[in-house]
Each structure stands twice: as C-alpha cells, then as structure tokens.
Amino acid sequence: MKTNKNHPTCVATKVRRKPNDRGFSIIEVMIAISILSIGILALASMQVAAMRGNSFAGGVTEGSTWALDQIEKLMNLPWNDPSLQDADLDGAGGLDNIGFDNNSATQADADFRVTKGRYAIHWNVANNVVTNDTRTVNVIVTWADHGVQKSVSIQRVVARII
DSSP, X not given: OOOOTTSTTTOOOOOOOOTXXXXXXXXXHHHHHHHHHHHHHHHHHHHHHHHHHHHHHXXXXXXXHHHHHHHHHHHTSOTTOGGGSOTTOOGGGGTTOOBOOSOTTOTTBOSEEEEETTEEEEEEEEESSSSTTEEEEEEEEEEEXXXXXXXXXXXXXXXXXX
C-alpha cells in the first residue's frame, strides 16, 4: 500500500506564532492565584459568620420554646398553686431577677428555677401589678453562647377567675 504524501492527514503543518504571542508569564499566573486565594478566604470567613449566626438563632429559638413551654404550664395551674406565688415578696421590682440561691429571703433572686440542658428557666411572680386579682408571670430563659450570657423572656398576666 502506498501513502500519498500530499494527503491532508500526512502533511505536517508548522504553526506560526507572532513574536509577542508567548502565553502567560509566571508573574501573571501568580497574581491570578493570589486574587483567587483572597476571594476564597473571603468566602470562608462569610461561611464562619453564617454558621455563628445560625447557632445563635438556634439558641434563641430553643430558649423561646422553653419559655413558652413554661408559660403554658404555669397558665394551666390553679390560682393558689405554689409555683404561682411571689416566693420572695419582691413584687414588680423582682420580675427581671435571674439569680437563684433557693432562699426565699433573698430578694434579688428569681422566685423559681429549673434547668433543661444548657438552659436555665427562671420565673418571677408579682401580685396585682396590672390590676387587682392578677398575677404577672415573667419567664426568663438564660444560656451561654460562645462564652456570652444570652437570655429571652416572656411575660403573661394570669387573672383570678372567680
């Protein structure tokens, strides 16, 4: 079998380049990689900030859920239940107290406290704040998030039904 040297598949063609057409220099490649690296680092820091924000939002959601759960439990108790009494007799001034030493004589404390995992649930009761025959109940949930104390509170008024 004879080969035709003039056939297009057999003809070797020489690619001609212009004198200024030599590709990318090492400096250009290094600058491009530097710019790409800065962009990737910016994306990584945004990812970390988003993860912290999601963690905080999750903590607030869980804390709010615990507070609502405790409010519902307290709202279903009878008027004279011990959990609906102003244990330290500090009235409206003690509605925001969260300290707790289980001593009713200490007025800077919450009236009651329970712990659910990393959440501490405090509640304070004050009599006749809004009007007579009512009890104002303030539930405060506290927790630590990245070493910082966080809290959420919900307040309800319980009326005495005669």
